[in-house]
Amino acid sequence: MAADLNRDAPAWPPRAGTWPLGWIEGLGLAALALRRCLGLYLRILLGRGRLDLPAFAWSLRQSGLTILPAMTLVGIIVGAILGHQTESILERFNLPGLVLLSINYALVMELVPILVGILVAGRAGVALAVRQAALSVRGEVDGLLITGIDPLTYTLAPALLAMLIMSFAFAVWGSLVTFAATFLWLWLVANVPPALFLDSLAGALGPGDLLEAILKPMLFALLIALIATVNGTAAGRDPLNIGEAATRTMIGAVTVILIADLAIILLVRQ
Numbered sequence: 001m002a003a004d005l006n007r008d009a010p011a012w013p014p015r016a017g018t019w020p021l022g023w024i025e026g027l028g029l030a031a032l033a034l035r036r037c038l039g040l041y042l043r044i045l046l047g048r049g050r051l052d053l054p055a056f057a058w059s060l061r062q063s064g065l066t067i068l069p070a071m072t073l074v075g076i077i078v079g080a081i082l083g084h085q086t087e088s089i090l091e092r093f094n095l096p097g098l099v100l101l102s103i104n105y106a107l108v109m110e111l112v113p114i115l116v117g118i119l120v121a122g123r124a125g126v127a128l129a130v131r132q133a134a135l136s137v138r139g140e141v142d143g144l145l146i147t148g149i150d151p152l153t154y155t156l157a158p159a160l161l162a163m164l165i166m167s168f169a170f171a172v173w174g175s176l177v178t179f180a181a182t183f184l185w186l187w188l189v190a191n192v193p194p195a196l197f198l199d200s201l202a203g204a205l206g207p208g209d210l211l212e213a214i215l216k217p218m219l220f221a222l223l224i225a226l227i228a229t230v231n232g233t234a235a236g237r238d239p240l241n242i243g244e245a246a247t248r249t250m251i252g253a254v255t256v257i258l259i260a261d262l263a264i265i266l267l268v269r270q
Contacts, residue, residue: 029233030226033152040157052158059162063124067170071119075174078115079181082107086182087190100192100200107182108205108213112174114257117220120167121253125224128159129249132232133242152229160225167221171214216264223260224253 043049086103132155135141141151179201186192205213231248235241 026230026234029230033156033229034222034226036150036153037157037160040153041161051161052154055154055158056162059124059128059159060166062127063120063159063162063166067119067123067166068173070123071116071170071174072177074115074119075112075177076181078111079178079183080185082178083182083185083189086186090190090192100186100197101204103182104179104201105204105209107178108175109209110261112178113171113213113216113220114261116167116170116174116217117224117257118254120163120170120217120221121224121250121257124159124163124166124221125228125249125253126246128155128225129228129232129245130242131155131159132229133235133245136233136235137237137239137242139237152233155232156225156229159228160222163221163225164218167217168214171217175213212264212268216261219260220253220257223256224249227252227256 040049040051044051082103086099089099132151135144135151135155144151144154183194183197186197187194228249231245231252235245
């Protein structure tokens, strides 16, 4: 029965001589993992499958509660920095409306989504890669296969769902905190009228911009989860590769986040 359930699974751990996974193998594994997770989510919606709730709760904690203080602190600091820099620009150029419009747009559309993606990669993405690598190193994957459990969906499905949910929440929370810090600095320190700041915010962002700003961190979370799965799987049986899987995940995630953001700018905002 286990063989039937996993007849299309990749060799686990990867075959000797194939570590680290090549680009084609890595993309294939990422596509397979994504397909299986989406299939599981669909079965759950249809009432034919179930999610590992303890693993999901653990993933929510990894992706959310442990990142929330850092996200809040980063938002406050970034908002204060932006407020100070905007104050300096306003002292040189008497175009407050244009300056504030540019700052608000860059804050929501670029800065907050990238910050959310990097924080999620550094905490949840690395944790997922380490967990996946540890399963392979300890040989626990064999036990999962024998019992008919797909190792890919076992680790990825709860983590991916948690990362998507928390990335959405952090995109909203991070924007609010950063906006509040910037607003308070400009109001209390630079004497910028609150009405001018709010008007520039309304003029900078339309409904489509807000939707993109929320969806971008979720796209980053999806890419981070797939990168972590590929690197964790590639660890094989060598315990020393667990640390390298974490490092590769962080570097790869940051790189992919920046490339994906640039692609969105070039392809979507034409």
